[in-house]
Amino acid sequence: MTSLLQAAALTLPHVSEETDALRHDVRAFVREAEDRGAFTPRCDSWLAGFSPEFSRELAQRGWVGMTWPATYGGHEQTAVARYVVVEELLAAGAPVAAHWIADRQSGPQIYRHGTESLKRRVLPAISRGECYFSLGMSEPDSGSDLASIRTTATTTDGGWTVSGTKVWTSHAHRSHFLTALCRTSEEDDRHAGLSLLVVDLASEGVAVRPIRLITGAHHFNEVVLTDVFVPDEMLIGQEGDGWRLVTSELALERSGPERFMSTYPLLEAFAGQVRSKSTAEQRAALGALVARLQALRHLSLVVSGVIASGGDPVVEAALVKDMGTRFERDVVETARRHFTRTGDATFARLIDEGLLSAPGFTLRGGTNEILRGIVARALVAP
Amino acid sequence: MTDDRALLRDTAAAVFSAWAARGAAELPDDWDEALWLELEELGFTLVGISEEAGGSGGDLAASLDVVRAASFVGAPIPVATSALIAAWLLAEAGREIPTGVLAFLVIDKDMCPTVAADAVAFGRHARHIVVAKASAGSVLDLACVDRSVCAVEPGEDIAGEPSDRVEFPPSSLDFVSTSIPVAALQARFAIVSCAVISGLLDGALASSVTYATQRAQFGRPISRFQSVQAMLAELAGYASAARVATETAIALYASPSWELASFSAAAYAAEAAGPAAALAHQIHGAIGFTDEHPLGRLTRRLWAWRDVWGNERMWAERLGDQLMTPDTRLWDALATASGP
Numbered sequence: 001m002t003s004l005l006q007a008a009a010l011t012l013p014h015v016s017e018e019t020d021a022l023r024h025d026v027r028a029f030v031r032e033a034e035d036r037g038a039f040t041p042r043c044d045s046w047l048a049g050f051s052p053e054f055s056r057e058l059a060q061r062g063w064v065g066m067t068w069p070a071t072y073g074g075h076e077q078t079a080v081a082r083y084v085v086v087e088e089l090l091a092a093g094a095p096v097a098a099h100w101i102a103d104r105q106s107g108p109q110i111y112r113h114g115t116e117s118l119k120r121r122v123l124p125a126i127s128r129g130e131c132y133f134s135l136g137m138s139e140p141d142s143g144s145d146l147a148s149i150r151t152t153a154t155t156t157d158g159g160w161t162v163s164g165t166k167v168w169t170s171h172a173h174r175s176h177f178l179t180a181l182c183r184t185s186e187e188d189d190r191h192a193g194l195s196l197l198v199v200d201l202a203s204e205g206v207a208v209r210p211i212r213l214i215t216g217a218h219h220f221n222e223v224v225l226t227d228v229f230v231p232d233e234m235l236i237g238q239e240g241d242g243w244r245l246v247t248s249e250l251a252l253e254r255s256g257p258e259r260f261m262s263t264y265p266l267l268e269a270f271a272g273q274v275r276s277k278s279t280a281e282q283r284a285a286l287g288a289l290v291a292r293l294q295a296l297r298h299l300s301l302v303v304s305g306v307i308a309s310g311g312d313p314v315v316e317a318a319l320v321k322d323m324g325t326r327f328e329r330d331v332v333e334t335a336r337r338h339f340t341r342t343g344d345a346t347f348a349r350l351i352d353e354g355l356l357s358a359p360g361f362t363l364r365g366g367t368n369e370i371l372r373g374i375v376a377r378a379l380v381a382p
Numbered sequence: 383m384t385d386d387r388a389l390l391r392d393t394a395a396a397v398f399s400a401w402a403a404r405g406a407a408e409l410p411d412d413w414d415e416a417l418w419l420e421l422e423e424l425g426f427t428l429v430g431i432s433e434e435a436g437g438s439g440g441d442l443a444a445s446l447d448v449v450r451a452a453s454f455v456g457a458p459i460p461v462a463t464s465a466l467i468a469a470w471l472l473a474e475a476g477r478e479i480p481t482g483v484l485a486f487l488v489i490d491k492d493m494c495p496t497v498a499a500d501a502v503a504f505g506r507h508a509r510h511i512v513v514a515k516a517s518a519g520s521v522l523d524l525a526c527v528d529r530s531v532c533a534v535e536p537g538e539d540i541a542g543e544p545s546d547r548v549e550f551p552p553s554s555l556d557f558v559s560t561s562i563p564v565a566a567l568q569a570r571f572a573i574v575s576c577a578v579i580s581g582l583l584d585g586a587l588a589s590s591v592t593y594a595t596q597r598a599q600f601g602r603p604i605s606r607f608q609s610v611q612a613m614l615a616e617l618a619g620y621a622s623a624a625r626v627a628t629e630t631a632i633a634l635y636a637s638p639s640w641e642l643a644s645f646s647a648a649a650y651a652a653e654a655a656g657p658a659a660a661l662a663h664q665i666h667g668a669i670g671f672t673d674e675h676p677l678g679r680l681t682r683r684l685w686a687w688r689d690v691w692g693n694e695r696m697w698a699e700r701l702g703d704q705l706m707t708p709d710t711r712l713w714d715a716l717a718t719a720s721g722p
């Protein structure tokens with residue numbers, strides 16, 4: 001059984017005065033940026049709020065690529081410090097989608113397992129807020145069953161030739177790179193023979209087509225790769241490491257505050273409504289949501305502490321994401337039940353944004369059904 | 383976690399698991415005097431009270447660890463109310479702490495001096511009853527009454543534990559004023575009920591995991607069925623979050639965020655108790671619904687404790703009330719400096 005699921009052991013990470021000062025700085029900056037109109041707070045800002053200008057501004061302040069070494073443009077900060085920055089940005093509904101995947105996932109993955117030339121090529125650019133990544137996992141016939149992917153990479157002189165189709169690829173039309181999970185050999189064990197390659201989206205043979213969301217927005221893409229040449233240096237880890245690499249980044253992908261704060265800006269607006277004209281019932285509804293949010297924040301902090309100390313809490317991360325994404329949806333339902341839409345246009349807009357993004361919460365990054373299976377299997381493992 | 387804390391946890395876990403190992407049918411539902419005496423011997427009935435005040439030392443974390451360990455097995459002893467509420471109040475007021483079980487009661491400020499009170503937990507087993515009432519200025523007045531002068535009419539709560547009607551003779555309630563804020567008692571209620579529920583949830587989760595791996599149907603352990611797995615995962619979520627909420631509140635004890643953290647923990651735990659009990663019963667099938675199985679001790683206590691000093695709705699409202707400061711952002715109250 002893993003630590004968080006055990007009755008006894010549990011350590012809250014230490015929050016120091018430095019993190020307090022950092023929190024204060026980030027908060028002051030985002031409020032100032034909001035006041036000068038640099039952004040309008042919105043729900044799901046980490047996926048829908050794409051703003052290269054804002055990403056660069058954050059980077060100038062040292063808040064992108066925080067955890068890796070200065071040699072690669074990083075700031076050598078702890079995971080807890082990054083946690084504080086990230087939750088302040090999400091609380092503000094700030095547009096952080098452009099650099100989000102690179103900062104959270106692809107950058108750390110490349111830092112740990114990438115070749116030296118790949119690290120030098122992308123990490124400093126990520127830290128400057130100028131280099132964005134998309135994730136190339138899902139395919140038309142492979143969703144939850146990721147190991148069934150069919151995109152192939154075959155060796156060629158100096159690198160790989162990649163062919164196949166990726167779908168639901170967030171922001172591929174404006175990212176610079178795609179980390180593509182590819183089959184590099186046929187093995188009896190279907191988790192073997194997979195490799196992780198970084199594809200430059202400007203390469204010849206890459207075709208990116210929009211797949212519109214229910215709102216008509218262009219977020220998803222289909223990425224068709226036809227004999228795309230990928231140099232050797234773009235392989236992350238070793239050939240055949242792909243499965244291990246994508247599963248080990250799941251803790252990073254699933255435990256962060258974006259898994260329960262996608263609708264936080266609406267919760268803030270709901271609190272504003274409750275404050276201005278409330279009944280006891282409405283104050284209780286707010287209190288109940290806040291109690292859940294705080295429990296989730298502290299769970300997530302515990303997980304980030306485990307990551308910081310070198311652990312790989314995949315199971316705990318699944319637990320946080322399952323609970324957190326259900327919370328995100330409950331925020332929307334509670335807010336809309338307690339106040340009419342008339343009167344406050346911002347409140348109404350945030351409800352609509354919440355509702356229209358909610359179907360994705362419990363799907364993206366592994367569906368809740370799959371997550372619960374992961375948690376339960378860890379619980380009953382002998 | 384400090385070594386001291388780990389040692390205390392291990393000792394408490396050993397005592398209570400030895401007690402539970404006697405088997406569901408052998409264990410009393412309503413009171414176990416031998417267990418209480420054993421705990422007294424170990425100093426567990428006055429843990430968290432300083433030695434100068436007559437207690438056995440240890441901090442809030444230590445005392446809640448004992449409470450959680452007792453709750454993990456649903457032990458029928460009033461350590462939470464006796465040690466963490468009644469004895470704590472006396473210690474805070476600088477009063478002597480008498481030996482034996484302490485019962486506890488809050489009364490309405492107009493009810494004095496002659497009162498009869500319902501639902502005094504473990505009233506009949508108490509040697510003394512600590513009675514608190516709010517006085518003007520939002521501090522507490524306390525009386526410590528020898529139980530033998532009171533008339534006690536037995537009753538029981540939903541867990542089958544003593545919940546008695548106590549009649550105090552005129553003039554037995556000799557209130558002395560204290561400087562303990564009413565709010566401090568509220569926050570204390572919150573953290574204690576959260577800790578109790580957290581221990582019960584951990585117990586219900588452990589029992590569910592064990593049962594699901596041992597019980598076979600259709601030729602395999604029921605833990606292999608995806609719908610059972612989903613229930614286990616959901617239950618684990620409630621238990622982990624309640625545990626983290628308790629720890630967070632402990633970490634913030636005496637800080638400016640303490641009240642908010644303890645109300646938040648209580649609101650979460652009281653809300654989790656009902657659905658978690660339902661999940662645990664569903665996983666256990668019919669056997670969990672019988673007195674041959676220990677699950678019932680846990681779920682009956684979950685149903686009792688979520689209503690003890692306020693239910694989920696009341697805690698949530700108290701929490702909401704704390705968040706009504708005009709012209710501030712909610713976020714500023716939640717993610718505070720120096721708080722986790």
Ligand SMILES: Cc1cc2nc3c(=O)[nH]c(=O)nc-3n(C[C@H](O)[C@H](O)[C@H](O)COP(=O)(O)OP(=O)(O)OC[C@H]3O[C@@H](n4cnc5c(N)ncnc54)[C@H](O)[C@@H]3O)c2cc1C
Pocket residue numbers: 134135136137138139142143144145167168169170359360361363364365366367368369370608
């Ligand atoms: C907003 C959003 C952004 C995304 N961005 C990206 C991206 O950038 N890159 C990328 O690669 N992918 C992305 N995805 C895709 C995401 O990873 C998949 O949606 C997810 O893995 C599920 O796959 P699927 O949609 O094919 O559903 P399916 O796997 O077909 O599942 C459909 C339903 O069946 C259930 N199901 C499937 N298998 C099981 C099982 N074994 N047990 C129980 N239930 C099961 C699922 O839980 C679900 O309810 C994104 C998705 C969303 C919604």
